[in-house]
Amino acid sequence: MQLVSTKDELRHHLDAVRMAGRSVGFVPTMGALHEGHLSLVGAATADCDVVVLSIFVNPLQFGADEDLESYPRPRQRDLELAETAGVDVVFTPSPQEMYPGSVFTAVHVAALTSTMEGAARPTHFDGVCTVVTKLFNLVGPCHAYFGEKDYQQLAVVGRMVADLDQPVTVVGCPIVREPDGLALSSRNVHLSGEQREAAGVLHRALRAGATMIAVGEHDGEAVAAHMAEIIGDEPLARLDYATVVDAATLEPLRALARDAEIRLLVAAAFGSTRLLDNVGVTVP
Known part of the structure; x- marks a missing residue:
């Protein structure tokens, strides 16, 4: 498993993968991996030749009173789980690498983001869509795997990809649950x-x-x-x-x-x- 922390290294590595005729599966995460994430890795492994997993706690999708600082970041455990699951490349950029200066551009998906999570967290989906667009631009043509637990996010990302003609196939994967039915999070x-x-x-x-x-x-x-x-x-x-x-x-x-x-x-x-x-x- 390769660890990559810069945008240029990720882009160049995956361009070479595709030039060799190999397909890319991408699992974007904020870390704190659990069986739900690993089920996405399993789906990507079954479909694609090379599996990339990103770990980045994206500040743009957290509101002023939300849990950015307390969001769990068990880096070593995440890396061990990713390697055991068969991930080929882990992309772990710093906030400075992803956002080296002020961010003047945001990606906004109308209509689908006005209710539910969008109503409760007004800036959330712009932050999600902006970072996912950046990640898709870095990873390049791929299959991207998202869990159905965040169903509104899945629908929003799917619409964004369709509207912007991004070279990405979005794959929704079933929710993984605890024995009493609680969705893993x-x-x-x-x-x-x-x-x-x-x-x-x-x-x-x-x-x-x-x-x-x-x-x-x-x-x-x-x-x-x-x-x-x-x-x-x-x-x-x-x-x-x-x-x-x-x-x-x-x-x-x-x-x-x-x-x-x-x-x-x-x-x-x-x-x-x-x-x-x-x-x-x-x-x-």
Whole structure:
């Protein structure tokens, strides 16, 4: 496994890889790797000849009151996990390498970023899209792997790639969960024991919403209200949103049309730790 810390070295190395006729898979991360990240590496390894993983805690996607400084950075453990998983190249730039001066340019995706995470964190998606565009420019033509846990991010990045004709194929990969259904997240390490137990309410609420639809409920607002009620009944949970949206456009849905592909999404804070989760449903 090669460690690369500069943009020029990464670009030149991967240009040579493609010149040799080999395909590139890319897994962008902020580190604190867990089984969810490693499942993305596994998908990339299965599809591509060379797998690149980036570890960069991107300051542009954190708001003023968010957890940039406390975000976990277990570098040595991350490198060991990446090597064991079969990563070929790890890109670990410094903030100064990625942003050597003032940043005057931002990448903004309209419409898809105005609700849910975009409403809760107004600058978040511009930061995500800007750094992902920079990383795509450095990595070059590739397959890029993102988890469905951050479903809105997956949809936003997919639309950005399509709109800007970036030479990247975005691949969404299934959520990896704990035995009680909690979606794996780097932020889970911040939960206390009681908060960790309480956090299972997110997946329970999603399952309840999916069950309502499976047995014939076609009112999206009723499904969202039921999920919100379940989360609201957990004393340690502070609900942010519970919603039912079109899987492609992220538009909130009132009437659930037959055979429609929809997404149920929830977000809540447990103490200072904010968690997301979602499930996909095909309306019967």
